[in-house]
Each structure stands twice: as structure tokens, then as C-alpha cells.
Amino acid sequence: xxxxxxxxxxxxxxxxxxxxxxxxxxxxxxxxxxxxxxxxxxxxxxxxxxxxxxxxxxxxxxxxxxxxxxxxxxxxxxxxxxxxxxxxxxxxxxxxxxxxxxxxxxxxxxxxxxxxxxxxxxxxxxxxxxxxxxxxxxxxxxxxxxxxxxxxxxxxxxxxxxxxxxxxxxxxxxxxxxxxxxxxxxxxxxxxxxxxxxxxxxxxxxxxxxxxxxxxxxxxxxxxxxxxxxxxxxxxxxxxxxxxxxxxxxxxxxxxxxxxxxxxxxxxxxxxxxxxxxxxxxxxxxxxxxxxxxxxxxxxxxxxxxxxxxxxxxxxxxxxxxxxxxxxxxxxxxxxxxxxxxxxxxxxxxxxxxxxxxxxxxxxxxxxxxxxxxxxxxxxxxxxxxxxxxx
Numbered sequence: 001x002x003x004x005x006x007x008x009x010x011x012x013x014x015x016x017x018x019x020x021x022x023x024x025x026x027x028x029x030x031x032x033x034x035x036x037x038x039x040x041x042x043x044x045x046x047x048x049x050x051x052x053x054x055x056x057x058x059x060x061x062x063x064x065x066x067x068x069x070x071x072x073x074x075x076x077x078x079x080x081x082x083x084x085x086x087x088x089x090x091x092x093x094x095x096x097x098x099x100x101x102x103x104x105x106x107x108x109x110x111x112x113x114x115x116x117x118x119x120x121x122x123x124x125x126x127x128x129x130x131x132x133x134x135x136x137x138x139x140x141x142x143x144x145x146x147x148x149x150x151x152x153x154x155x156x157x158x159x160x161x162x163x164x165x166x167x168x169x170x171x172x173x174x175x176x177x178x179x180x181x182x183x184x185x186x187x188x189x190x191x192x193x194x195x196x197x198x199x200x201x202x203x204x205x206x207x208x209x210x211x212x213x214x215x216x217x218x219x220x221x222x223x224x225x226x227x228x229x230x231x232x233x234x235x236x237x238x239x240x241x242x243x244x245x246x247x248x249x250x251x252x253x254x255x256x257x258x259x260x261x262x263x264x265x266x267x268x269x270x271x272x273x274x275x276x277x278x279x280x281x282x283x284x285x286x287x288x289x290x291x292x293x294x295x296x297x298x299x300x301x302x303x304x305x306x307x308x309x310x311x312x313x314x315x316x317x318x319x320x321x322x323x324x325x326x327x328x329x330x331x332x333x334x335x336x337x338x339x340x341x342x343x344x345x346x347x348x349x350x351x352x353x354x355x356x357x358x359x360x361x362x363x364x365x366x367x368x369x370x371x372x373x374x375x376x377x378x379x380x381x382x383x384x385x386x387x388x389x390x391x
Contacts, residue, residue, distance in 0.1 A: 027192035027241045028332070030165050031275050034132045035070065036328030037243070038321050039096050041281030042072035045082050057284040057293065060307045061089055067301065067314065068321030071095050071132055073278055077103030083123045086130070096133040096278075098169075100157075106137035106149050110156045118160035133165040133193070133276070140168075142181045151189040165192045165241070172198025172220040172244070182227045183234065190232045194224045195276060197245035203255045211350065214264060214385060218341070218353040220244070221272040225336065226355075229273075239335055243276025244269055249283055249298050256300055259316045266320045270327070271389035273336020277324075279317070334391035342370060342386040349385050359388060366390070 031037070045058045064072075071094035074080035080097045099105060101119040110119070120128065136153045140146050154166050168191060170176035176196070177185070185191070198220055200212045221244065228242040246265045250256055269277055283299030285306060296305025301317065303309035340359040343349050352358070361368050370388075373381045 027165050028239075028335075030132075030163060030192070031241055031332040033163070034094060034165075036324060036332055037096075037132060037276040037278070038068070038070045038324060039073045039133070039276070039278035040067065040069040040071075040248070041075055041098060041278065042082070042085070043282070043284070044074075044076040045085060057287050058307075059085070059282065059284065063302070063307055063310075064090070066310065066318055068318045068325070069279065070321075070325075072282075073098050073133075073135075075099050075103055079103070079121060079124075081121075081124050086127045087123065092130070094130045094132045095127060096131065096135075098135045099138045100134045100136050101153065105140055106146060106153070109149050109152045114156055115159075118156060120161070128161060129163075131161065131164050133167065134161070135167055135169050135195070138169050139171055139176065139197075142177045142185075147185055147188055150185070154189055154191070167191050167193040167195050169195045169197060169245075172196040173216070175220070175223050179223065179227065183230070186227060186230070186232050187234070191240065193240055193276060194228045194242040195244060195278075196220060196224055197280060199245075199247040199249075199251060199280075201247055201255065201257045201261045202251035213261070213350050214268065214387075215351040215353045217264065217268050218272075218356060218387065221268060221274065222339070222353065222355050225272050225274075225339075229336070241275045243274040243278070245278050245280045248279040248281050248300060250300060253298055256313065259312075262313065262316050263320060266324060268387065270324070270331055271387050272339055273334070273389060273391065275332055337390045339387060339389045342372075342388070344372075344384040344386070345382045347379055347382050348374075356387075359386075 042059065044056050072082075072085060073096045074082060075098040077099075080100060080103045081095075086093060086095050101114075124131070134157060136150055136157075137146075150168055157164060157166055168185075168189075175182075182194070186194075198217070200216055202208060202212070204211060224242045224244075229239045230236055231238040231240060244265070246262070247257055265277065282301065283296050283305055284302055285293040285296040285304065287293055293306060296302075299305045300311060300313040302314070303311055338357070340357045341353060342359045343352055359370065370386065372383050372386060374384065
């Protein structure tokens with residue numbers, strides 16, 4: 001099992017005055033306004049709605065408050081929203097949308113009416129001031145036609161909803177889009193944020209012969225970090241935000257992530273300079289026609305998907321969200337400067353990631369020497385991998 005210690009350091013700790021020509025882009029302004037984003041995909045709670053195979057359930061207020069997420073991410077067609085949740089249960093909560101505008105992948109451009117009037121309905125517009133992020137489509141493969149469609153939807157959203165952070169999403173594992181495609185997308189569509197999803201932790205068995213963890217995550221984060229820092233014009237003068245999804249379901253229906261694996265998502269994202277995490281997803285038992293909650297074995301926050309039955313993962317998530325909020329006001333005001341890597345001993349290292357500097361004595365002008373060791377157990381006195389981020 002990999003042990004990882006990720007460390008964030010502010011340049012202020014060096015005691016030196018640091019001048020920078022980097023200017024924050026609009027998305028950084030909005031992150032300062034809304035705070036660090038800790039979202040969670042949430043199914044529709046309107047069991048009378050058109051059933052599309054997605055989850056239909058009612059989240060208890062206590063359960064949602066216990067989790068500590070900052071905003072539900074609605075994704076169910078035909079309208080990614082829930083009136084009761086946002087307008088009645090949590091009238092001050094932020095919220096977000098995935099597969100916007102209608103909970104489906106992109107297959108067309110906006111209509112003339114959508115250009116003129118926008119695409120949010122009356123209930124959604126009542127909570128517009130609390131709508132933080134909007135993901136246009138999801139996991140579409142790159143094409144010039146797609147980029148044209150995305151750009152036009154972005155233009156509609158910016159005209160009618162100027163204070164919403166706009167983005168698309170790809171899958172990770174080395175990048176669904178090549179880096180030159182991402183740069184072209186940045187130049188044409190001008191997103192406010194870059195995001196991806198990759199669910200790294202799964203049982204090692206007959207089909208999977210290696211442990212995919214920190215190394216793979218670091219490489220994906222560095223890819224998105226690199227393009228985000230370059231900004232729309234590639235100069236680096238106006239970097240944008242980036243982030244990733246968190247593994248919130250049992251891989252293969254059985255594998256539950258450990259606390260260290262869960263914390264890897266949080267620590268690595270913040271160390272690399274990300275400002276957005278989104279738990280995929282809140283899996284609760286579907287409701288039958290009598291309103292009874294049926295079991296769901298795929299979720300990790302509630303035992304068998306039953307309301308009020310918390311798992312150890314719920315406890316860990318709550319703690320991670322609380323800790324992230326405690327440093328969030330600082331993180332959203334900072335721009336990542338550098339990330340370096342120190343390899344652990346052979347028994348613990350997950351491998352050296354590509355495109356990340358190896359730390360050397362004197363680098364970062366902060367440390368002349370760094371040492372670490374495990375204090376207990378089988379690997380006592382052995383060193384784990386370390387990632388250090390500066391801002």
C-alpha cells in the first residue's frame with residue numbers, strides 16, 4: 001500500500017517579498033467569491049419525474065449536512081435541478097450543474113430562443129446567485145464541431161449567467177484529449193476551468209496487475225495544471241482554475257477506497273494548485289412507487305444506500321471537507337508556482353511521475369534537507385513518496 005505525504009507551502013514562508021506579473025483570470029475572481037468547491041453528483045429527488053435510469057431519492061437534510069459538501073451537482077435529464085432541495089431544504093446552499101444545459105451530452109448548438117433568453121427555467125433562475133459551476137456536456141471525444149458547439153453554449157451562458165464558472169470534463173488516465181487539442185479548446189472556447197475524472201483505485205487481480213495511484217494521479221494533474229497555467233493565450237499571464245472528480249463509488253461493485261486513498265484526491269489536488277473537487281457520486285437506494293428506499297450496494301457514504309446509515313467513508317469525507325474548507329480561503333487566492341517530487345523507498349514508492357521535477361537540496365529556497373519515515377508497522381523507518389507544492 002502506498003503511503004503519501006503531500007505538503008503545501010506558501011511563498012510567504014520564505015520571508016521574502018515576491019513580485020509576480022501573473023494576473024488572475026475571471027474564474028479566480030469567482031472562486032474567491034464562492035470559495036473552494038467541494039461538490040457531489042446528486043440524483044433527482046422528484047420520483048414523479050420522467051425516469052431515465054438515474055437514481056431517484058430524497059436526501060435527508062442531516063445526511064447532507066454531515067457530508068460537508070458545499071454544493072450538490074444536479075445531472076438528471078431533462079432538468080439538472082431539484083426545487084425542493086435548493087429552494088426549500090437548503091435555501092442558502094450553492095449548487096452546480098453537470099452535462100448542462102439539459103443533463104445530456106452535447107449534440108447540437110443553442111437555438112435562437114436559447115441565445116435570446118438563455119436555458120435556465122424559472123426555478124433555476126430563482127437560485128441563480130448560488131449557481132457556482134456549470135459543466136457543458138461531459139466526456140465527449142474531441143472534434144472541431146464539438147469545440148464550436150461548446151463555444152456557442154459558453155457564449156449563451158456568459159451572456160445570461162456571467163457569474164457562473166464554465167467548464168467541460170474529460171476522463172483522465174493520460175488524457176482523453178491530447179494536449180494540443182486542449183490548447184486549441186482553450187484558445188477558442190476560453191473555459192473558466194479545466195476538469196477531468198479518473199477513478200484510480202480498484203482491486204488488483206487477474207485483469208489488473210499493478211497498483212494505480214499517486215503516480216497516475218500526479219501525471220493527470222500535471223497535464224491539466226500545465227494547460228490551465230498557460231491560460232487561454234498560452235502566455236501564462238492569465239492562468240485559469242482546474243480540478244478533478246473524486247472516486248465515490250465501489251469499483252467493480254466491491255472495492256472501497258481506504259482513508260489514505262481518499263485523502264490522496266484531496267491532498268494532491270490542493271498541492272498541485274487545484275481549486276475544485278467533485279464526489280462521483282451520492283449513491284442512495286432508489287425509491288419505489290411507495291416511497292420506500294431500496295438497497296444500493298454501490299455507494300460508499302451510506303451502508304447499502306440507506307439514509308442515516310453512515311459508513312467510515314462518510315466520516316472520512318466529512319473530515320476531509322472540513323479540513324479543506326479551513327484552508328480554502330487561502331487556496332482560492334493563490335496560484336500554484338511549482339510541484340516537486342521525492343521518491344520513497346522501493347517497498348513504498350508508487351513510481352516516479354513524468355513531467356514533475358525531482359526535488360534537490362536548495363530547490364524552492366525553503367529546505368536544504370527533507371527526510372521522512374514511517375513510524376509504525378511493517379514499513380517502520382521506510383520512506384514514502386512526497387509531493388511538495390509551492391504557491
